[in-house]
Amino acid sequence: MSDASEVDTLITDTADRLFSQLCDHESIQKAEADGQASDIWSAFADTGFPWISISEESGGSGGTLLDALEVLRLVGYHAAPIPAAETGILGGWLMSSAGLELPSGIVTVLPNGSQGLAVERTGDRLTISGRGLRVPWARVAETIVVPLEIDGQTFAAAIDSSECQISRMTNMAGEPRDTVDFENVDVFAAVLPSEINLETFRFRGALSRTALMAGAIEKMSQLTVSYTNDRVQFGRPVAKFQAVQQHLVWGAQDAALARMAAESAGREANRGPALFEIAAAKLIANQASARATKACHQAHGAMGMTQEYPLHHLSRRLWSWRKEYGGDAEWSSWLGRVAVAQDADGLYPLITGGSAVLS
Amino acid sequence: MNNRLSGETIDMRFTPTELSKQELELQREVRGFLLEELPPGSHEPCLGMAARKNKEFSLKMADRGWVGMALPTEWGGSDRTAVDRFIVVEEMLRWGAPVGHHWVADRQTGNVILKFGTEEQRERFLPAICRGELGFSIGMSEPDSGSDLASVSTKAEATTGGWIINGTKIWTSGAHENDWFVCLLRTSPLEDGNKHAGLSQFLIDLKSPGLEISPIPFLDGSHHFNEVTFNEVFVPETNVVGDLGMGWHQNTTEMAYERGGPDRWLSPFSTVEQLLREARGTDLEPVVSDLFGELIARWWGIRNLSLSVARLIDTGEAPSVESSLVKEMGTRFEQEVIEKLVHLIDLEYSPDSDSLFERLLAQCVVTFPGNTIRGGTIEILRSVASKGLKGLPA
Numbered sequence: 001m002s003d004a005s006e007v008d009t010l011i012t013d014t015a016d017r018l019f020s021q022l023c024d025h026e027s028i029q030k031a032e033a034d035g036q037a038s039d040i041w042s043a044f045a046d047t048g049f050p051w052i053s054i055s056e057e058s059g060g061s062g063g064t065l066l067d068a069l070e071v072l073r074l075v076g077y078h079a080a081p082i083p084a085a086e087t088g089i090l091g092g093w094l095m096s097s098a099g100l101e102l103p104s105g106i107v108t109v110l111p112n113g114s115q116g117l118a119v120e121r122t123g124d125r126l127t128i129s130g131r132g133l134r135v136p137w138a139r140v141a142e143t144i145v146v147p148l149e150i151d152g153q154t155f156a157a158a159i160d161s162s163e164c165q166i167s168r169m170t171n172m173a174g175e176p177r178d179t180v181d182f183e184n185v186d187v188f189a190a191v192l193p194s195e196i197n198l199e200t201f202r203f204r205g206a207l208s209r210t211a212l213m214a215g216a217i218e219k220m221s222q223l224t225v226s227y228t229n230d231r232v233q234f235g236r237p238v239a240k241f242q243a244v245q246q247h248l249v250w251g252a253q254d255a256a257l258a259r260m261a262a263e264s265a266g267r268e269a270n271r272g273p274a275l276f277e278i279a280a281a282k283l284i285a286n287q288a289s290a291r292a293t294k295a296c297h298q299a300h301g302a303m304g305m306t307q308e309y310p311l312h313h314l315s316r317r318l319w320s321w322r323k324e325y326g327g328d329a330e331w332s333s334w335l336g337r338v339a340v341a342q343d344a345d346g347l348y349p350l351i352t353g354g355s356a357v358l359s
Numbered sequence: 360m361n362n363r364l365s366g367e368t369i370d371m372r373f374t375p376t377e378l379s380k381q382e383l384e385l386q387r388e389v390r391g392f393l394l395e396e397l398p399p400g401s402h403e404p405c406l407g408m409a410a411r412k413n414k415e416f417s418l419k420m421a422d423r424g425w426v427g428m429a430l431p432t433e434w435g436g437s438d439r440t441a442v443d444r445f446i447v448v449e450e451m452l453r454w455g456a457p458v459g460h461h462w463v464a465d466r467q468t469g470n471v472i473l474k475f476g477t478e479e480q481r482e483r484f485l486p487a488i489c490r491g492e493l494g495f496s497i498g499m500s501e502p503d504s505g506s507d508l509a510s511v512s513t514k515a516e517a518t519t520g521g522w523i524i525n526g527t528k529i530w531t532s533g534a535h536e537n538d539w540f541v542c543l544l545r546t547s548p549l550e551d552g553n554k555h556a557g558l559s560q561f562l563i564d565l566k567s568p569g570l571e572i573s574p575i576p577f578l579d580g581s582h583h584f585n586e587v588t589f590n591e592v593f594v595p596e597t598n599v600v601g602d603l604g605m606g607w608h609q610n611t612t613e614m615a616y617e618r619g620g621p622d623r624w625l626s627p628f629s630t631v632e633q634l635l636r637e638a639r640g641t642d643l644e645p646v647v648s649d650l651f652g653e654l655i656a657r658w659w660g661i662r663n664l665s666l667s668v669a670r671l672i673d674t675g676e677a678p679s680v681e682s683s684l685v686k687e688m689g690t691r692f693e694q695e696v697i698e699k700l701v702h703l704i705d706l707e708y709s710p711d712s713d714s715l716f717e718r719l720l721a722q723c724v725v726t727f728p729g730n731t732i733r734g735g736t737i738e739i740l741r742s743v744a745s746k747g748l749k750g751l752p753a
């Protein structure tokens with residue numbers, strides 16, 4: 001077994017190879033048109049990757065959160081059109097933490113928990129009514145997990161998707177973000193351990209998006225370096241022009257920054273709450289994706305504006321993920337409150353020490 | 360050593376790293392030292408590496424083994440790592456400590472002498488550097504050679520026992536207060552098509568006869584820059600650093616030490632910290648609070664990148680592309696921080712405001728345009744870095 005603080009390189013290599021084979025331009029395009037990609041999902045599920053970091057007793061594949069985040073980074077890098085985060089470190093995590101048995105199929109989760117739902121409780125049974133918005137891949141999910149808070153306690157309710165009404169919606173990348181209606185659905189809700197609540201769930205969601213975004217920005221940066229070295233104008237590759245080099249350098253910086261932030265946050269989350277690191281990493285990923293998509297699109301000229309060229313698989317995902325599990329305003333305001341609550345002398349120790357100085 | 364200075368064999372990667380127990384211990388020790396020497400509120404913080412010179416302070420740091428700390432013990436150093444040096448420098452800069460006296464010697468000159476100098480030069484200079492005694496200047500730029508540094512024309516001509524130097528260096532920070540400077544000089548005439556050849560590095564006593572130092576007032580009237588003219592200045596043979604004609608290579612190596620460290624992203628920190636100190640007890644407007652959130656996130660991210668470069672240096676690499684990327688990003692960030700403060704905080708700050716925050720902010724506004732110029736402009740850095748960027752895997 002590898003050191004728990006490092007990713008097993010076998011995971012990186014295997015996932016990278018798998019997605020390189022499955023997620024070519026046409027397959028991603030087709031998944032978008034079809035609103036799902038069952039072949040990509042089954043090949044992915046066959047490896048057991050979706051359930052990494054969930055213990056084998058709960059029906060998972062074992063391994064650490066770091067391993068799972070590495071797979072997500074590669075999902076982002078290859079723009080793999082699959083609900084990897086939802087099935088694994090979000091929905092799967094909630095279910096296994098609550099002692100629920102994982103289904104063999106896709107799991108998804110209501111990003112906003114029970115917000116906007118009417119929940120009635122009778123003993124261990126709950127009745128849920130109302131509408132869940134922007135639920136990733138609900139249309140193909142076997143189970144929909146709703147994290148909810150009742151009387152100060154947090155529960156995970158696992159709902160059979162056939163008991164809900166699902167209307168198709170997408171994000172800007174054409175990934176399913178469905179509307180789910182519940183009408184007096186009876187569910188069993190299992191109590192979650194005290195360290196998991198709606199706030200920590202939100203951070204977990206943000207962590208999943210930083211890993212995906214770090215991968216996508218890096219691929220976008222590499223794609224742009226390659227494209228501009230091939231594209232010739234005025235008798236030389238456009239990458240030789242300084243104005244273009246500026247876009248390349250800025251794109252590469254944001255790729256490095258977002259990946260560093262995602263990996264540092266992952267390392268901390270693998271040990272404990274990591275609230276500071278996750279908030280900072282999501283804000284960094286949000287802003288880095290804004291800058292990098294702009295630079296990379298500019299360096300591609302008109303080609304980047306076409307469906308036939310793959311840049312949009314990455315850029316449209318980044319524009320979408322930037323707004324999922326907290327946009328810039330939410331995280332800067334959370335971090336700002338934390339920063340200002342330190343006195344001036346505590347400000348730098350917060351930067352060097354992170355969550356450890358908050359506890 | 361993997362020679363990555365050429366920018367050819369690149370597999371760019373910033374690996375996350377964190378401080379070990381001993382390294383955290385050093386961080387605590389440095390913080391304790393600063394708390395004692397410069398209690399918050401007791402001193403006017405300096406803005407990063409453009410710090411005041413305070414020899415007494417440098418001597419005290421040297422007493423702790425924090426000047427030239429990465430140099431071998433046999434030359435008076437502490438044989439510490441690049442990461443240890445990172446920790447000390449980071450704490451000094453965020454505190455706004457007056458590190459100006461030993462700054463250049465500690466960051467680059469000591470390394471150059473260790474790497475390329477003769478045994479005699481090491482003996483003569485390194486222990487004195489590590490004691491915090493010697494202040495060095497950088498003699499690269501000339502009136503007609505800025506970004507195109509290889510075009511320098513200040514000449515050294517061989518004579519008995521040494522060299523005679525004629526020409527002019529410019530923008531020399533601190534030459535009026537320092538003891539020595541390392542100069543890049545032309546030792547054989549410019550060849551067509553090979554301007555990197557024929558350059559050599561020299562150690563020059565700033566008190567040498569024939570050497571004249573004249574101030575070039577900085578835009579705020581302060582004395583920072585100088586013009587240094589050489590009029591038949593004699594420099595003994597023993598002051599040539601490294602091999603004749605290898606100056607360009609040595610100089611490039613020296614620049615790699617200059618880049619990517621905390622001095623490239625911490626300059627506005629004291630100002631931001633002071634804003635929070637003065638705002639204590641008052642409610643900050645949400646937009647200002649949000650700005651704090653954004654800034655600490657960025658500082659956290661950039662610091663992690665910069666720290667990973669130091670770690671890489673400790674494995675024997677010269678990560679020139681990585682450090683150029685960090686420097687380019689870090690210095691732009693420094694300016695962005697100040698622009699954001701200026702945008703949000705509606706005060707008519709001035710260099711003699713009663714409020715320390717306002718004084719610092721005024722100083723940042725006026726001096727920070729230089730941050731993306733000194734040590735190589737960001738335009739030049741981008742040219743260097745872009746050649747080492749990775750495209751799609753084959």
Ligand SMILES: Cc1cc2nc3c(=O)[nH]c(=O)nc-3n(C[C@H](O)[C@H](O)[C@H](O)COP(=O)(O)OP(=O)(O)OC[C@H]3O[C@@H](n4cnc5c(N)ncnc54)[C@H](O)[C@@H]3O)c2cc1C
Nearest residue numbers: 497498499500505506530531532729732733734735736738
């Ligand atoms: C605060 C400060 C302290 C300094 N201290 C020292 C010191 O101690 N010792 C020392 O030797 N020097 C020092 N310098 C000088 C510094 O190294 C030079 O300013 C720098 O190398 C740029 O040279 P230049 O000012 O002549 O600008 P120029 O080279 O004239 O450049 C002018 C503009 O043109 C751009 N440019 C030039 N060539 C290119 C190109 N090929 N591609 C794209 N853009 C280009 C530059 O980026 C810049 O924007 C200091 C500078 C500052 C601001």
